[in-house]
Amino acid sequence: MQKALILCNNKSDQGKMRSSVRVIVYVEDANDEAPVFTQQQYNRLGLRETAGIGTSVIVVRATDPDTGDGGAVAYALDSGSDRKFDVDVSTGLVTTVDYLDYETKTSYLMNVSATDQAPPFHRGFCMVYVTLLNELDEAVAFFSAGYEVSLLENIATGTEVVQVQAQSADNLNQLSYRFDPDTSPAALALFKIDSITGRITVTGLLDREKGDLYTLTVVADDGGPKKDSTVVWHSCFQFPVSITIQDENDNSPEFDITSDSLVEIPENTPIGKRVAVVLGRDKDAGKNGLVYFRLVAGNMQDVFEIRTVNHTYGEIYVNSPLDRESVDRYLLKVRHLGQIL
Missing domain, CATH: 2.60.40.60 (Cadherins)
Structure with a gap:
């Protein structure tokens, strides 16, 4: 911008004759002013941590009274953003350029500059303070x-x-x-x-x-x-x-229906011959489910013996000679037992 300075000069001789001249001087602007921000610090409190990339945060503004390029301002984010924010060089709009995370960092204090566009390129500075709002976004x-x-x-x-x-x-x-x-x-x-x-x-x-x-x-x-x-x-x-x-030992063994309940054998059946099999089951597990068999009644003179096989079967064998004329019928009572300590 040019400014005009008007100077008037009057000249006269000793008589009555006079003359005057007007001189106009134009003052050219020099880039001698630095940009000045409207605030020393701009605050954006409670920015959502889940704000997406490109979210507008705040606008900073600086002015320079110089004319032409000396009064034009360009904005830059100098420090403190951790590459999460940037500022538009022309408008001063601060936006997010990466995802935020409250659990990683809760606030940012950034230094923003405004530079005029003519030598010697004066600069002004302000701070931008941003706090994040914690949200339920973590696993x-x-x-x-x-x-x-x-x-x-x-x-x-x-x-x-x-x-x-x-x-x-x-x-x-x-x-x-x-x-x-x-x-x-x-x-x-x-x-x-x-x-x-x-x-x-x-x-x-x-x-x-x-x-x-x-x-x-x-x-x-x-x-x-x-x-x-x-x-x-x-x-x-x-x-x-x-x-x-x-498992606890809370179940009693039970006879299986496939067990022998009535058998006929010759009186000359040799000693050691297996003549009957009973099957017992116990719902308990491990040692608690093991079954043992005993003859508890009817085995007169120990004519028979019972052997436990695999803790499941009771095999009855002839243990001494049989004589039908002396005894022609035996009513054996078999008992199955659980774990024997």
């Missing part, structure tokens, strides 16, 4: 990858099985626990979980003979939204608890 995680628990059958109801614990990096809401709906109805009838503490307890009668292994799928939920238009949020997590029911 819930259990302290352990899974639990394996063993319980004795017939354990009292109300007994605590295990306590599961999870955490969320967001740490905004109280976590709640529940069984996944796909957990088997049999398991749901026997166990329950406290929604606040994560303690799993027994609520039904455990019978190994009806079921010896249960898998409970526990869900921990922080109550956050499951998804939005751009980002899938993991607000809950599933966690397996395997419960093995250990």
Whole structure:
């Protein structure tokens, strides 16, 4: 911008004659002013950490009273952005250029400059302070990858099985626990979980003979939204608890219907000859399910003996000579027993 300075000069002789002249001087602008921001610090508080790339954050503005290129301003983000933000060189609009994460960094203090466009290129500076708003965007995680628990059958109801614990990096809401709906109805009838503490307890009668292994799928939920238009949020997590029911000796052996109940043998049957077989079963497992056989009545003079085979069969053998004219009928009473210590 040019400025005119008008000078007037009057000249006269000693007589009455005079003359005057007007001189116009134009003052050219020099780039001698630096850009000045309208604020020393601009604040954007509570920017959502899930804000997408390209989100507008704040507009900074600087002015320069010089004319031409000396008054034109270009903006630049000099430091503090961690490559998460940038500023438009012409408009001063600060936007996001990468995804934000409150759990990694909660705030940014950035230095923004404004430079005029003529030598000697004066610069002005301001600060931009941005804080992030914590949101439920982090996955819930259990302290352990899974639990394996063993319980004795017939354990009292109300007994605590295990306590599961999870955490969320967001740490905004109280976590709640529940069984996944796909957990088997049999398991749901026997166990329950406290929604606040994560303690799993027994609520039904455990019978190994009806079921010896249960898998409970526990869900921990922080109550956050499951998804939005751009980002899938993991607000809950599933966690397996395997419960093995250990056997107690709570079942009596039973005879199988295939056991011999009536046999006829010649009186000259040799000693050591097998003449009958009984079959016994015990629903218990391991040592508790082993079956032993004894002759407890009717075996006069020990004419017969019984041998236990594979803890399942009782084989009856002739133990001494038979004499039909002395005894023509034996009514043997066989008893099967569980584990013998």
